[in-house]
Amino acid sequence: MTYQPSPLRLQREAARRRVSRQSTLVALISTIAIASVLVIVVTGAPGFKLVRQSFFSWHYAVSAFPHVLSGLWLNLRVMVIAEIFVLILGLLIALARTSHSPILYPIRLIATIYTDIFRGLPLLLVLFLVGLGVPGLQISWITNSAVVLGTTSLVLTYSAYVAEVIRAGIEAVNPAQRMAGRALGLTQSQTQSYVVLPQALRKVAPPLLNDLVSLQKDSGLISVLGAIDAIRSAGIETAQSFNFTPYVVAGALFVALTIPLTRFTDWLTRKQDRARVQQGQW
Amino acid sequence: MKKKLGIAVTVAALVGSFSLGFTTTASSAATPSLPTLTKGFLTIGTDDPAYTPWFDSNKPTNGKGFESAVAFAVAKQLGYPASKVKWVKAPFNTVIQPGKKKFDFDINEVSITPERAKAVDFSTGYYDVAQALVTTSKSKIAKAKSIADLANAKLGASVGSTSYATITGVIKPKAKPAVFDTNDIATQALINGQIDGLVLDLPTAFYVAAASLKDGLIVGQFAPKAGSDQFGLVLTKGSALTKSVSAAVDALRANGTLKALAAKWLSNTAGAPVLK
Numbered sequence: 001m002t003y004q005p006s007p008l009r010l011q012r013e014a015a016r017r018r019v020s021r022q023s024t025l026v027a028l029i030s031t032i033a034i035a036s037v038l039v040i041v042v043t044g045a046p047g048f049k050l051v052r053q054s055f056f057s058w059h060y061a062v063s064a065f066p067h068v069l070s071g072l073w074l075n076l077r078v079m080v081i082a083e084i085f086v087l088i089l090g091l092l093i094a095l096a097r098t099s100h101s102p103i104l105y106p107i108r109l110i111a112t113i114y115t116d117i118f119r120g121l122p123l124l125l126v127l128f129l130v131g132l133g134v135p136g137l138q139i140s141w142i143t144n145s146a147v148v149l150g151t152t153s154l155v156l157t158y159s160a161y162v163a164e165v166i167r168a169g170i171e172a173v174n175p176a177q178r179m180a181g182r183a184l185g186l187t188q189s190q191t192q193s194y195v196v197l198p199q200a201l202r203k204v205a206p207p208l209l210n211d212l213v214s215l216q217k218d219s220g221l222i223s224v225l226g227a228i229d230a231i232r233s234a235g236i237e238t239a240q241s242f243n244f245t246p247y248v249v250a251g252a253l254f255v256a257l258t259i260p261l262t263r264f265t266d267w268l269t270r271k272q273d274r275a276r277v278q279q280g281q282w
Numbered sequence: 283m284k285k286k287l288g289i290a291v292t293v294a295a296l297v298g299s300f301s302l303g304f305t306t307t308a309s310s311a312a313t314p315s316l317p318t319l320t321k322g323f324l325t326i327g328t329d330d331p332a333y334t335p336w337f338d339s340n341k342p343t344n345g346k347g348f349e350s351a352v353a354f355a356v357a358k359q360l361g362y363p364a365s366k367v368k369w370v371k372a373p374f375n376t377v378i379q380p381g382k383k384k385f386d387f388d389i390n391e392v393s394i395t396p397e398r399a400k401a402v403d404f405s406t407g408y409y410d411v412a413q414a415l416v417t418t419s420k421s422k423i424a425k426a427k428s429i430a431d432l433a434n435a436k437l438g439a440s441v442g443s444t445s446y447a448t449i450t451g452v453i454k455p456k457a458k459p460a461v462f463d464t465n466d467i468a469t470q471a472l473i474n475g476q477i478d479g480l481v482l483d484l485p486t487a488f489y490v491a492a493a494s495l496k497d498g499l500i501v502g503q504f505a506p507k508a509g510s511d512q513f514g515l516v517l518t519k520g521s522a523l524t525k526s527v528s529a530a531v532d533a534l535r536a537n538g539t540l541k542a543l544a545a546k547w548l549s550n551t552a553g554a555p556v557l558k
Contacts, residue, residue, distance in 0.1 A: 047381050054380035054401065132467070135474035144476045146460060226438055226460030226471055236461060239442035242378040242401035 057245045064237040064246035071233035072253050078151050078229075079219040083212055085155045090162030095192070097163065098170045111163070118160035123221060126153045131225040150222025158215050165211060169204035170196060202272070209265040213258050220254075230254070316360060317522045318386045324362040326353050327372030327385030333465060335489050335548055336391055342369045348485070348547035349389045352408055355539055356387075356515070359530035374442050377516050378402065387515040387527055391483065393444045394514040403524040405531045407512025408540055413448040414487035414503040414554055417479040418472065418495055426501050429453055429557050436460065438468045438477040444511055445481040452504050453481075469494050485548040492549075502557035 005013075042048060096104070096111035118126070130153040135144035143149065173196050181191035201208075223232035230253060234246035319325045328349070331340045338346035345354050345364065357367045370385050377388045378401060387405065394404045415432070417423055423435045432453050438460040439445035449459045460477050462468035469490055472480045482490060484503050491498035515531065517524050534540050 050380040132470050132474060132476075135476050136470070138475070144474060146471075146476060223461070224463055224467065226462050226468070226476065228458060228461055232441065232461055235441050236446060238378070239374075240395070240397060240447070242398045244378075244380075 053243075055244045055248055057243055060237070060241055060243045060245035061249050064234060064249050067233040067237055068230050068246055068250045068253065071228055071230035072250070072257075074147070074227060074229045075216070075219045075254075076257075078147065078154070078222060079216045082151050082154045082158065082215060082219065085151075086158045086162050086212075086215065089155060089159035090166055093159060093163035094166035094170060097167050115160045115163055118157050119164065121157070123153065123157050123218060124224065126157050127221060127224055129153075130156070131222070146225035146227045147222065150225050150227060154215060154218060154222070158211060158218075161211050162208065165204050165207050166200065169200035172203055173199045205272075206265050206269045209261060209268070213261050213265075216258055216261070217254060316386075316526060319384070320368065323366050323368050324357045324360065325368045325370055325384070325386045326357070327370045327377065327383070327388035328353075328390045329373055329377075330371040331464075332390075333486065333489075334493070335485050346547075348409070348543055349391070351543045351547060352534070352540065353389045355534055355543065356408075356527065356530045359533055360526060381518075383516075383518045386521075386523055387517050389515055391443075391486075391513050392516050394512050395444075402519050403517040403521050404514035405517070405524065405528045406535075407514050408531050408535070409513040409544065411444075411511050411513055412484045412503045412505055413445050413452075413481055413511075414484040415453075415479050415481055415501040415557070416472070416487045416491045416495070416498055417501055419497040419499055420475070421478050423478050423501060424499060426557070429504075432479070432501075432557075435478040436476075437479050437481055438462060438471055439481045440465050440468055443483070445483065448481050448504055465490065484554060487554075488549045500554050503554040505556045 045051075093111045093114060096107045097115070099108060127150060131146060131149040134142060134149060177195050177199065178191055181195040182188070186194065220229045220231040223229045223235075228236070230250040231247070234250040237246035238244055316324075326342070328337065328342050332342050332347075332349075334347060336347050336349040338344060338350065342350050342353070345351055354364055354367060357364070372383070372385055372388050372390070374390070376384070377390065377392065378398075380401070391411075392398075392404075393411065394407055398404070415423075415426075415437070423432055426432055426435075429452070432455055434457070435453075435455050436457040436459075437449050437453065437455055439449055439462070441461050441463060446459065446461060449455065460468075460471065462471065465480075465482065465486065468477070468480050471477050473495065479501060480487075480490070487500055487503075491500050515527055517527065531540075
């Protein structure tokens with residue numbers, strides 16, 4: 001005998017479809033309404049033509065693009081190198097801060113002071129101190145390259161943020177997991193690397209990626225030390241023409257760079273939520 | 283509201299001058315009728331900090347320094363005595379932003395170019411500027427005699443300046459130039475040896491070499507064709523004042539005031555050798 005949905009069920013499904021059709025329609029109408037209000041307000045503004053000319057000029061976008069793109073290549077290299085070092089240093093600091101052994105107390109103390117200082121200091125100040133102060137010491141074996149010193153400043157600041165995120169993940173792992181690991185005969189460090197860290201990192205992956213996206217944008221700040229990145233290239237072009245379109249071009253390129261990473265973060269979060277629902281953790 | 287306040291102030295000032303029994307002097311006899319931002323007052327913008335030798339002690343209001351003196355001279359020529367001049371701080375990006383500006387004109391070492399003139403109005407030029415290269419005696423380019431000697435130098439400039447264009451267009455060194463937000467940061471990079479030399483406009487170069495650097499020296503200047511790089515006053519595109527302001531600058535040039543002010547406030551720039 002084939003399955004026959006009951007009349008009640010058919011009724012319920014029809015009602016659901018109706019509601020879903022209705023909400024799609026409402027969403028569509030409200031989107032169109034808000035979009036048209038925005039378009040009317042912006043394009044109807046008395047200065048719209050002027051703003052379009054100075055921020056969205058196709059002529060200047062085309063002429064600035066190659067310069068901005070070559071600046072972006074510097075951003076890309078800086079962000080990749082910085083991200084690698086930030087993750088390594090952040091993990092080490094988080095491990096130091098969550099250690100329990102009394103002999104490691106000084107390291108714990110140093111790690112705490114480090115995160116306190118570098119999370120609190122504005123990045124710009126760190127850039128000036130490291131990028132202009134360190135070369136000022138005139139120590140011959142320390143580089144005075146703006147790019148290297150700027151990247152170092154980014155690593156110093158962001159590893160403090162990332163360390164705190166990873167620490168939160170480590171502390172969110174139930175202590176019973178650690179005990180279970182020890183009960184199975186794993187050493188302290190084996191428990192850490194095979195039981196605690198995998199769970200901790202999985203928990204904090206989305207906020208971690210969030211910090212990395214933020215780092216991508218801040219990579220442009222090293223231009224205060226003289227390096228020519230995408231934003232600085234845009235600034236140079238703008239100074240020549242008094243037209244702000246090059247900044248918009250740089251902005252579009254930055255967005256194009258971060259969207260894949262944010263989508264990846266979203267996807268990861270959803271996947272984890274689904275897994276948790278299936279495991280019955282909710 | 284603001285407008286009413288401005289009228290009230292003007293009226294009060296007029297009443298005040300009558301009650302004190304002032305007879306209006308010849309220059310301000312024709313009460314300035316220009317359509318300025320605040321009627322009866324001339325609002326002049328410049329950046330903060332305002333650099334020496336163009337200004338003095340970061341105080342545009344004191345009339346000292348070349349550009350401060352020129353600004354007051356232009357104001358007087360337009361019929362605004364010093365007491366009717368208001369100064370506002372105008373960072374570079376607000377000078378070049380689209381639309382109405384918060385000053386009647388801005389004076390901040392802005393070079394006139396045809397491309398920029400599409401976005402803002404310029405007065406006629408009030409100063410012919412040359413670019414110069416500053417370095418320290420320790421630097422490897424301290425003894426450079428020609429542009430060819432600078433091929434391997436790492437040079438710096440400020441963003442927004444024509445100095446950057448001088449590096450990329452005239453000197454063309456192999457290393458990518460370093461570009462800084464302000465002359466202060468660029469000077470620090472030069473002191474640190476992070477750059478070999480710094481390109482600045484000639485009067486600023488003399489000031490930096492003498493006052494900001496301990497062992498600073500001027501390698502030389504890059505002579506442009508006469509009148510090819512001039513500083514101009516910046517006005518809102520299509521401003522009703524542009525004509526009058528330009529006429530005032532022209533008058534000051536014709537009667538020798540600009541030359542006299544340059545001689546007074548800018549060091550003698552004839553000493554710098556021309557690099558070819």
